[in-house]
Amino acid sequence: MSIRDATPPVLSVIIVSADSGPSLRDCVNAVLACSTSLELLLIDNASSDGIPQAIARAREQDGRLKVIYNHANLGFGPAVNRAATQARGQAYLILNPDCLLDQSALQRLLDILDGEPKAGLIGAVVCDAQGVPDPASYRRDPVMQRAFATLFKRGGDGVNVTGEMPDHLVEAEAVSGAVMLMPTRVFECLNGFDENYFLHCEDLDLCRRVRDGGWRVLLAGDVRVLHGKGGSSRHRPIFVSYHKHRGMWRWFRKFDPAARNRHLAAMVWLGIWAHFLLQIPGQLRKLARQ
Missing domain, CATH: 1.10.287 (Helix Hairpins)
Known part of the structure; x- marks a missing residue:
């Protein structure tokens, strides 16, 4: 009997790939090296690099991995939503294909979820290879004034919260879509991502709807996740x-x-x-x- 037929996992990790390059292998390997009870749903948006197929072959004996193939590039949000219909975990971790997540970071995110009953979405600080945090880890709603300040690099009150990146748990208006942990019930209540976005800003939309629904968006400032800039x-x-x-x-x-x-x-x-x-x-x- 495969793991997918046994007791449902605590966590469903969802990764969307689209010609994501070799970093996808590292991302998958890091997730499957974690000891948390999890399943990994890798959903591929018609990649031509053959890497999702190679991962499926290499991991065919691992019942925690399920690879889902789309025949066209559906976009990020629609792909996550499709994978979620096959997920069985009590929580969803939506992870970019160029992120490296280890067990300690994953456990900290899950501990926060367990300890914060109103938590609707939890993010982490994503960093480059030198450990420099991405300012987009800690964001605000991109209302007109903020969006234009960011677009035209005028500084001031932009979308990203300026100053030192927090090193502790804080409430946020929005977090980076590279790492997002949500209770399954919250994701389902919101009907997942708005599929009228193809790529980008669907994470800001989801954070806003989480807050509008009465839940909290949190940034785990003490969780740092290595994040390369996407191959696609x-x-x-x-x-x-x-x-x-x-x-x-x-x-x-x-x-x-x-x-x-x-x-x-x-x-x-x-x-x-x-x-x-x-x-x-x-x-x-x-x-x-x-």
Whole structure:
């Protein structure tokens, strides 16, 4: 009898891949090295690199791993939602394919979930290879003023909370979508991710809906997770940037009170897409150097 037929695991780890590169193997290996009772659902958005298939072959005797293949790139949120329909854990850990999570970090996140009855979503501080925290680990709602301050690098009151990254548990408006732990009941109550986002800003949307639902969004400042910048983003920067800006526009229309003002909404729309166009020359130069 396989593990998937036995007692349901404590945790369902969900990883979405899309030509994520060799880091996906390291991510999967790190998760499966943990001693927590878990299952790993790796859902692949039509990768062409063959790595998800290679992982499935190498781990075919490990009943904790299930690889799900999509025949097209569904986007991040829709892929997570599809995997969640097959998950059996009491909590979901949504993990980027370039993150390395160890047992101590995982146990700390689970301990917080157990000890905070109103916790709806818990994030961690994601760091680069030098251990430098990503400012996007600790964020606020991207309302108009904050979003424009961040987009145009004006400093001040941007989306990311400035100053020292906390080293303890704090309440947040939003956390990085690279590492998100949620009780299954909360995810199901919210119907998971809004599938009208393709890539980017769906995590901000989910954090907002968690808070609107009466739960808390928490950042475990004492949990640090190594996070590389995604392989698919490096190979398709314009594609990723387009969907990031599209996500910004959707979040604005859903949640920002300024969207009710037609003139302001028009200015925001122009600002978002002007910023997208201005990024393209630099992205093309980077591609040419690869």
